[in-house]
Amino acid sequence: MAFFSESKWVWKNGKIIPWEEATVHMSAHGLHYGTGVFEGIRCYNTADGPAVFRLDAHLQRMFESARTYGLPIPYSQEELAQAAIDVIKANGFSDCYVRPIATYGSASLGVHPRNCPVEVAMLAWPWGAYLGADALENGIQVTVSRWKKFSSLAMPATAKACGQYLNSMLAVQDAVRCGFDEALLVDEEGVIAEGSGENFFMVQNGNLLTNDERDHVLMGITRDSVITLARELGYKVFVGQMRLEELEVADEAFFTGTAAEVTPISALDRKPIGNGKPGPVTLELQRAYFAATSGKDPKRQEWLTLVNAKTEAGKAV
Numbered sequence: 001m002a003f004f005s006e007s008k009w010v011w012k013n014g015k016i017i018p019w020e021e022a023t024v025h026m027s028a029h030g031l032h033y034g035t036g037v038f039e040g041i042r043c044y045n046t047a048d049g050p051a052v053f054r055l056d057a058h059l060q061r062m063f064e065s066a067r068t069y070g071l072p073i074p075y076s077q078e079e080l081a082q083a084a085i086d087v088i089k090a091n092g093f094s095d096c097y098v099r100p101i102a103t104y105g106s107a108s109l110g111v112h113p114r115n116c117p118v119e120v121a122m123l124a125w126p127w128g129a130y131l132g133a134d135a136l137e138n139g140i141q142v143t144v145s146r147w148k149k150f151s152s153l154a155m156p157a158t159a160k161a162c163g164q165y166l167n168s169m170l171a172v173q174d175a176v177r178c179g180f181d182e183a184l185l186v187d188e189e190g191v192i193a194e195g196s197g198e199n200f201f202m203v204q205n206g207n208l209l210t211n212d213e214r215d216h217v218l219m220g221i222t223r224d225s226v227i228t229l230a231r232e233l234g235y236k237v238f239v240g241q242m243r244l245e246e247l248e249v250a251d252e253a254f255f256t257g258t259a260a261e262v263t264p265i266s267a268l269d270r271k272p273i274g275n276g277k278p279g280p281v282t283l284e285l286q287r288a289y290f291a292a293t294s295g296k297d298p299k300r301q302e303w304l305t306l307v308n309a310k311t312e313a314g315k316a317v
Contacts, residue, residue, distance in 0.1 A: 004125050009090040011083040011122035016090050022121060029104035029116045034163020036103030037065040040258040043307065045094040046295035051304035052098065053293050055081055057221045062100060065159035073102045074118055083122045088307050097127035103162065130259035131181055139266030139278045140181035144244065145171035149185040149193035149216050157216040168196035191215055192242040198255035199223040202247055203281045208237045215241060222256040229288040252279030262286040
């Protein structure tokens, strides 16, 4: 429990309850079949106090994922936004990771979840650099996974659903077992998809290239943020297919994600990318991203939801 040792409270089904009481029954449908949707959101400490980064965009994607799977979330997006703020406040966090999740509970164990109630929870805990303390500064070692990224014809890759992450778990377990930090998944035709929990970018001749839903990837909120920031900085961003042979001659590469933030990739299968160090474009985008998350970018204040914002008649002012 050391990973969650600072977390004392959970929002579950409309109430703040003690962490140890936030349980599910062993017969829960979501436990057996992975029938649920979730999000990963970060709260950053700013000069105006803790602020949740792109809360509305994350919750909107969660509801879209739920609709894709026909899972009826019994709360509104506004109610879950307030739940996120409430659980951060209850735990007294200024910098943390927030995990909303909605899954089918216990009623039957047929594959069809009919009659199963939808359980909704909001967790929060402090979580540092996802891929290691020095990953943001020095980059990571990545390997091409032997596990292929599933096609959107098999499961809706643009939905952030619980069971889909078995694919990612297999890939990252293999990577770590072989001495790498992370895996890069490609599809059956060798087209690059994404990391086990991150979107992928590469840099060539000062231009950015990434992919989209046509390559069976989750459309990341951090991905969208970085594209916006890159274009504001004057970079051209091309969206299309990427192949491993292109990556072999790329100048830079990096992952983006709520947990990973903007993490440079220094080598692929022990072969350096560029000079084997985080490149200037990656580092500039990393700085721009952290300026946005910390509230230091005046143009990106709308991306932040202040936890301690004063309210008047139930509305933030």
